[in-house]
Amino acid sequence: MSNVYYQEKFQDRHNGPRAAQVEEMLGFLGVGSLEELIEQTVPAQIRSKKALNLPDALGEVAYLEKVAQIAEKNKVFKSYIGQGYYDVILPGVIQRNVFENPGWYTQYTPYQAEIAQGRLQALLNFQTVVSDFTGLEIANASLLDEATAAAEGMFMLYSARKNKDANTFLVSPNVYPQTLDVLQTRAVPFGVEIRIADINEANLSEDVFAAFIQYPAADGTVTDYKNFTAAAHAKNITVCVAADLMSLALLTAPGEWGADVVVGNSQRFGVPMGFGGPHAAFFATKDAYKRNIPGRIIGVTSDANGGYALRMALQTREQHIRRDKASSNICTAQALLAIMASFYAVYHGPQGIKNIASRINDLAKLTDKAIQSLGYEQLNSTYFDTLRFNVGNEVDGLKSEALNHELNFYYDQGIVGISIDETTTFADVQTIVKVFAKVKGKHQSDVELESLVDSLSSSIPSDLERTSSYLTHPIFNSYHSEHEMLRYIKSLEAKDLSLCHSMIPLGSCTMKLNATTEMVPVTWARFGGLHPFAPADQTSGYMQLINELDEWLSEITGFAKMSFQSNSGAQGEYAGLMVIRAYHESRGEAHRNICLIPASAHGTNPASASMAGLKVVVVKTDERGNIDVEDLKAKAIEHAANLNSLMVTYPSTHGVFEETIIEICNIIHENGGQVYMDGANMNAQVGLTSPGLIGADVCHLNLHKTFCIPHGGGGPGMGPIGVAAHLVPFLPNHKVVEVSGPEGISAVSAAPFGSASILLISHGYIAMMGSEGLTTATKTAILNANYIKARLESHYPVLYAGANGRCAHEMILDCRGFKNVGIEVADIAKRLMDYGFHAPTVSFPVAGTLMVEPTESESKPELDRFCDALIAIRQEIAAVEAGEVDQTDNVLKNAPHTAAVVIDDEWNRSYSRQIAAYPLPYLKANKFWPSVGRVNESQGDRTLICSCPSIEEYAEA
Structure with missing residues (x-):
């Protein structure tokens, strides 16, 4: 038969089990077909009677061709819009080895610290960056975006207010409109009044519990709030500040003039705009609020061998414990983007960051002086990067001329805003001046830019010029050559288990294949370089993609529309x-x-x-x-x-x-x-x-x-x-x-x-899977889960099942009975690391259990390897139950075993090194070593260190 019409199906790459493996698993389950299994699992009354109405599935090459055509519809003009979003230079060593690297992007949240030390260190670095720049003692490991971080700050200060009758949040009128929008959304359910009024002492009335300031302000001005903050504190009113992280290389840190909370966005540290995200927001506060801070905190502790170790501290999944009494519903962050931002700081170091910030400021000053020389009025007497020119009725002509040169400025009723960023060059300033000159009937050559460079004066008030140091830790002063940076990134990556190594069988978290073809377009400049507030006629590629995804997901969910x-x-x-x-x-x-x-x-x-x-x-x-x-x-x-x-x-x-x-x-x-x-x-x-x-x-x-x-x-x-x-x-x-x-x-x-750029990934997945592929994926996920259930249920009790004894796509293994001999579910989780696996979800939704979800992307050999590991662990537990090994000195209680422990000259444990490190044969060919021994959780919570400690500081702690 001719193969001229053959086309490889993406679903065959996405779904793990091959056809023969599917037949073997069905045989093991005692059913004749995949459809028979689904009939036993999914109630008939909710089964859809028709196939999904989606476009025909595309092959990988065809999809990349299609999405390239969509990308061409985006017009990536030079953006000077600002308003919290700026073009950046992402260092190639970070793009290739982090952003495009599945060793970093397929990791799970670091709940299992012993196999997550690399990303924990990178996130600790991020916290250190934020703490250093903001001048506050404690920072978290990122939030979703600046606006929601501000809302979290509002609610934290509201909950901690001393005057419980106060319910007003005083907001400067000079904040980003999108931030104000989100603050108003969040305020409504709690009866918090958002009062927009000038930030001065006269407005600090008794009903105010906190004030909110933008620094620099949304219009770009830089103001000294030291006296205002002191006055607020005298009335038990706290102060929350939204700050530009890059500007803090030159401006006095808000913590130094009294801010209680500082929030913002780390996007300027090497993360593309991406039409709005994803970007890692930051949240810093005083040590007094460490028990109130929302989100995740990475902290320093020690491991079972007394060595340096990291883990998530304090707030880890607190909403699962406190439920409706939780202070926040945060269950995810922007870890990958925070990691990228932290590596940006490591790569450039304190002097490199200062050079970038100074260059931005100098180019802004040059632009200011040049355009003023043409006869325009510039309204900001102080600024870091943003200028405002009063152009009056010339605004339409200026906007038209700017678009002719593919420039986007910020326009507001006769005022033109220009925000300079890291990518701006001297040549860009020449182009901006050319646009403004033409509107005045002049020529760019009428302004001698070179002669202006040496006459630039400061645009930052002397009282607000930063004098304190930052990024003094050796980590930020050691890896400035690309070779050293590459090795540092790889050294951290090697400490982390990801989907590159083995399946991550997390119930409720669905760790499935993130296909390379889905990921590739995210890094394209025509998607990464768009400002979220760019004119609509420049964003038609994104809008096509979003509208298609809206249509497809509405069909999949049976709903009318998506947001x-x-x-x-x-x-x-x-x-x-x-x-x-x-x-x-x-x-x-x-x-x-x-x-x-x-x-x-x-x-x-x-x-x-x-x-x-x-x-x-x-x-x-x-x-x-x-x-x-x-x-x-x-x-x-x-x-x-x-x-x-x-x-x-x-x-x-x-x-x-x-x-x-x-x-x-x-x-x-x-x-x-x-x-x-x-x-x-x-x-x-x-x-x-x-x-x-x-x-x-x-x-x-x-x-x-x-x-x-x-x-x-x-x-x-x-x-x-x-x-x-x-x-x-x-x-x-x-x-x-x-x-x-x-x-x-x-x-x-x-x-x-939202995080528009990553919608590309889901768009690619649906486009390449099509109706048949998506449905087959669901059936395969159910098959894989039931296969694991069948293999393990004679070794571990499975808590719940459907009417026909089948589970859906996940199941719960009951480990509570092992407590009789001192074995906790956490011991099983740690021992799985010795077998090269991340633990399933631990103690959720039932304490003392493991919730397992294999997804459709795992093949039968990988499922079997995981089952073999859990069965072997069950045999190790049986040895404890039988009294054959000690209840405290056994492989489970001492897990995980690091390479350093196994090769140490001294070995006084009741079992062999072989059993500790290589309990099953497959490990000899492919062993992932945890980089630290079992982490001491309680020690870290007692002595919270959430920024990079010196060796001396750690020893004292």
């Missing part, structure tokens, strides 16, 4: 609940404030509900882990007058397709509520069923799970929401770029389309 603004799953939860809130308000039912949440729910669900101003009522689950329908019905009826919503995960957090889900949705609707579906487990739905078909009204999608955006060591993520038709009018809008209608809620993140 792409949410930068994470938890933020998607919040956005969806705020949309529901707006819907009820539009019907005159603003009193509806009761949110029903099953006891088994992901911890971000109750935290998000609380943030949306809702009161959480917990619904019981039965002995099989399913929602107790009678309890749900009783509570829905009890609260019918005030019922706002139900938050439900499907398949359930326990990994089961609950048979009663349609009835559950109907009960909520009958009692006036809306159904919010958590899309964490969408990987088991795509092509087989959908939230819309089941009866949900809104659902967020974790694009970093089901739709292949990589986890990046703890972010980036995306959590777009899909809604039924009646909720479409209320989808999030944006102050700068209109993306919804007049009834839309205000913004939930800084950029109109």
